[in-house]
Amino acid sequence: MAITAAVLGLGNIGRCVLRAIERVPDVTCVGVVRRQTSIGKTPYDLRGVPDFPSFDDLCEHVEKPDVVIMGLPSRLSPGAAAELLTRGFCTVDSFDIHERIVEVVGSLENKAEKGHAVAVTAAGWDPGTDSIQRALFEAMTPVGTTFTNFGRGRSMGHSTAVRSIAGVADATAITIPLGGGRHSRHVFVVLEPGYTLEQVEAAIKNDPYFAHDPLQVTAVKDSAALEMVADASHGVMMERIGASGSAANQQLRFEMRIDNPALTAQILVASARAAVRLRNLEQYGCYTLIDIPPIMLLPGDRMELLGRLV
Amino acid sequence: MAITAAVLGLGNIGRCVLRAIERVPDVTCVGVVRRQTSIGKTPYDLRGVPDFPSFDDLCEHVEKPDVVIMGLPSRLSPGAAAELLTRGFCTVDSFDIHERIVEVVGSLENKAEKGHAVAVTAAGWDPGTDSIQRALFEAMTPVGTTFTNFGRGRSMGHSTAVRSIAGVADATAITIPLGGGRHSRHVFVVLEPGYTLEQVEAAIKNDPYFAHDPLQVTAVKDSAALEMVADASHGVMMERIGASGSAANQQLRFEMRIDNPALTAQILVASARAAVRLRNLEQYGCYTLIDIPPIMLLPGDRMELLGRLV
Numbered sequence: 001m002a003i004t005a006a007v008l009g010l011g012n013i014g015r016c017v018l019r020a021i022e023r024v025p026d027v028t029c030v031g032v033v034r035r036q037t038s039i040g041k042t043p044y045d046l047r048g049v050p051d052f053p054s055f056d057d058l059c060e061h062v063e064k065p066d067v068v069i070m071g072l073p074s075r076l077s078p079g080a081a082a083e084l085l086t087r088g089f090c091t092v093d094s095f096d097i098h099e100r101i102v103e104v105v106g107s108l109e110n111k112a113e114k115g116h117a118v119a120v121t122a123a124g125w126d127p128g129t130d131s132i133q134r135a136l137f138e139a140m141t142p143v144g145t146t147f148t149n150f151g152r153g154r155s156m157g158h159s160t161a162v163r164s165i166a167g168v169a170d171a172t173a174i175t176i177p178l179g180g181g182r183h184s185r186h187v188f189v190v191l192e193p194g195y196t197l198e199q200v201e202a203a204i205k206n207d208p209y210f211a212h213d214p215l216q217v218t219a220v221k222d223s224a225a226l227e228m229v230a231d232a233s234h235g236v237m238m239e240r241i242g243a244s245g246s247a248a249n250q251q252l253r254f255e256m257r258i259d260n261p262a263l264t265a266q267i268l269v270a271s272a273r274a275a276v277r278l279r280n281l282e283q284y285g286c287y288t289l290i291d292i293p294p295i296m297l298l299p300g301d302r303m304e305l306l307g308r309l310v
Numbered sequence: 311m312a313i314t315a316a317v318l319g320l321g322n323i324g325r326c327v328l329r330a331i332e333r334v335p336d337v338t339c340v341g342v343v344r345r346q347t348s349i350g351k352t353p354y355d356l357r358g359v360p361d362f363p364s365f366d367d368l369c370e371h372v373e374k375p376d377v378v379i380m381g382l383p384s385r386l387s388p389g390a391a392a393e394l395l396t397r398g399f400c401t402v403d404s405f406d407i408h409e410r411i412v413e414v415v416g417s418l419e420n421k422a423e424k425g426h427a428v429a430v431t432a433a434g435w436d437p438g439t440d441s442i443q444r445a446l447f448e449a450m451t452p453v454g455t456t457f458t459n460f461g462r463g464r465s466m467g468h469s470t471a472v473r474s475i476a477g478v479a480d481a482t483a484i485t486i487p488l489g490g491g492r493h494s495r496h497v498f499v500v501l502e503p504g505y506t507l508e509q510v511e512a513a514i515k516n517d518p519y520f521a522h523d524p525l526q527v528t529a530v531k532d533s534a535a536l537e538m539v540a541d542a543s544h545g546v547m548m549e550r551i552g553a554s555g556s557a558a559n560q561q562l563r564f565e566m567r568i569d570n571p572a573l574t575a576q577i578l579v580a581s582a583r584a585a586v587r588l589r590n591l592e593q594y595g596c597y598t599l600i601d602i603p604p605i606m607l608l609p610g611d612r613m614e615l616l617g618r619l620v
Contacts, residue, residue, distance in 0.1 A: 247572030
């Protein structure tokens with residue numbers, strides 16, 4: 001099966017999606033959509049793939065893709081997906097605002113059914129593959145408690161939240177696990193002229209993203225200094241102790257240490273494969289990773305995969 | 311959704327299946343099939359569920375079940391499932407002979423389609439939930455190596471293999487992980503009169519189950535002494551180091567320490583739920599756990615599960 005994909009956006013995720021596609025046997029990228037002002041720039045990021053200032057422009061010049069992989073910020077992603085689904089294109093995104101996922105699934109489901117297409121949403125590692133772990137843990141031990149401990153690593157969501165605070169020119173937020181699914185936050189900021197660290201720290205503490213966790217704020221002199229603070233390393237440790245039937249003390253644990261955008265991009269590519277397969281089976285709708293048979297994430301023949309993996 | 315199940319066999323697995331069913335909200339057990347000579351015995355294992363000497367006898371006396379959960383030895387399981395599927399009953403088993411799974415899936419698929427039923431096979435923890443981990447690990451890091459390290463714990467398959475060797479009255483085989491997916495075996499045997507430990511050890515070393523692993527054999531005086539050697543504790547540690555796109559050093563690890571038959575039984579019950587759901591969707595056929603959307607393993611409403619787990 002040859003799957004054609006387009007990529008919307010050429011930020012951290014979009015660049016990693018191109019590198020992931022280069023290494024899988026069954027997906028090719030027909031083009032990238034990026035800002036008009038960036039067209040033709042950073043050819044090493046494009047890796048030979050043509051870039052276009054709009055999706056319509058892409059469709060005029062190259063083969064229409066089976067699936068569009070979103071490299072947009074989460075808040076822009078559902079709107080862009082809705083429009084593409086209505087036009088009959090499959091979409092895949094790593095939308096990560098947990099409390100809005102049910103709403104987004106409902107809205108994209110409707111659009112996907114209308115367009116005879118498939119959307120896969122929340123398809124990163126959390127939400128995403130971690131969600132599969134939470135579902136499995138609960139199927140294996142229905143009574144118990146799961147803790148998801150993030151980090152140590154840079155949180156994209158928390159960093160973005162700080163950057164929108166008055167007096168902050170630039171920021172990076174590090175998530176540090178405290179155990180039991182609790183976290184502390186260490187935020188590094190570049191201050192705007194005229195603001196003090198104390199003012200900015202108080203504003204961060206008031207933000208709902210930070211209100212419930214221990215917080216430390218450190219000022220650095222510029223964005224270059226900020227870049228020295230944290231690379232793309234991240235990780236998670238998920239643990240559950242629970243009971244299977246009447247047997248207590250069942251202990252489950254999943255742990256990973258990873259390059260964050262590279263893993264997200266790889267999961268997006270695997271999900272793009274599943275989206276096109278589900279569309280080919282006419283199972284139109286919006287899926288999260290726990291709605292998809294895991295075998296659909298992998299290239300190759302079913303019986304060969306069963307023989308090797310089961 | 312109220313699911314009715316019957317259980318074939320009341321060994322280790324069958325007993326744990328009854329205890330698991332007691333604690334889930336959506337499955338009830340209509341009856342157990344066991345040897346004629348056992349009918350009415352060990353009422354504490356039956357937990358109030360009626361027992362019958364054959365499945366036909368069960369169907370005459372109680373409501374016909376949606377699904378039959380197999381508590382039979384692996385080698386008897388596919389034959390029994392094939393007959394039930396042809397008659398339109400869904401089946402779930404924890405068949406664990408890895409090298410025969412592809413053959414069993416092919417054969418049960420055919421029977422399930424004919425009977426408009428669903429079979430879930432190889433639905434324990436390995437094969438089973440570990441298979442899901444192997445599939446996920448590979449989707450997240452397509453290039454890399456996964457090691458599955460079993461134990462320390464009693465291996466049912468290896469114990470059964472030893473019991474069939476001439477001169478062995480009873481046996482228990484313990485699996486000890488050596489790292490890198492390799493294992494050593496410590497076998498405890500009760501000798502038949504007239505056989506020496508050296509004779510039996512040589513025969514075990516010749517068995518294909520043991521030929522490739524370091525082996526230690528210890529004689530104990532009787533089955534009671536054997537029972538003191540190992541309880542139902544088991545575990546696994548799965549690890550993969552690989553690359554997502556061009557990012558190397560992605561480190562994934564899943565580890566659990568569990569009561570072995572209790573976990574297997576709980577996964578069988580979750581799979582019974584999925585089997586009936588797939589049958590209700592008219593998606594007849596034979597599934598392994600990697601062919602099933604993880605959300606189908608859990609009771610309750612999809613949107614409620616998405617809100618809580620994704």
